[in-house]
Amino acid sequence: MRLIIILLMAILFVFSCGEPGKKETKKAIVPKAAQKPEGYATYKQHCALCHGMKGDLGVNGSGDLTASTLTLEERIEVITNGRNTMMPYKTILKREEIASVAKYLQTLKKE
Ligand code: HEC
Structure with a gap:
């Protein structure tokens, strides 16, 4: 016992x-990249080209994402279906990827 x-x-x-x-x-x-917030990798690969890593690059009138007043739903809508010169991402990204990158945009906001 x-x-x-x-x-x-x-x-x-x-x-x-x-x-x-x-x-x-x-x-x-x-690895360091794995510790980045969800949506970061997608943003870097697909969005930073026009919007810049900080979201305020504004290439071709792409505006300043850090100053965007769109709601999460409206951002998902713009990313999914595109708007003017921004192309739609519904055939490029999965719905979950669009949702997570839309959420990631929130972290770019300047307080
Ligand atoms: C080819 C360049 C380009 C790429 C790549 C691009 N965008 Fe855009 N984006 C634009 C342009 C231009 C606008 C402004 C559209 C307009 O005139 O209404 C815009 C607008 C937006 C808006 C609306 C901002 C607001 O407040 O009105 C969001 C959100 C956005 N983009 C997110 C993204 C995300 C997320 C990605 C990556 C999946 C992405 N964009 C990739 C060019 C781009």
């Missing part, structure tokens, strides 16, 4: 000490 208790405690000890160490090594391996 005592042996079982000692064994259990030893196992618990290994678990409680082993876990945090494991997590730390995992963290170190995660």
Whole structure:
């Protein structure tokens, strides 16, 4: 009986000490890009060309996204169906990608 208790405690000890160490090594391996907010990669690849990484580049009258007053739904609409010189993204991006990039635009806002 005592042996079982000692064994259990030893196992618990290994678990409680082993876990945090494991997590730390995992963290170190995660590349920087993976820690960026959702939608960042899509934005960088498809949108930064005209809107700039900060959203305020304004190429070809693309406006200043940091000053945009559109709601999330309206942004999703513009990205999905395009508007004037901005092309529609419904055939290029998945719906979830459009939603996450639309949310990402919120983080570009200047306070
Ligand atoms: C080819 C250049 C170009 C690319 C690439 C582009 N846009 Fe645009 N975007 C524009 C232009 C031009 C406008 C202004 C449209 C107008 O005149 O109504 C615009 C407008 C917008 C607006 C509306 C802003 C407002 O407040 O009215 C949003 C939101 C937007 N773009 C998001 C995106 C996102 C997200 C992407 C990437 C998926 C993207 N754009 C890629 C050119 C571009």
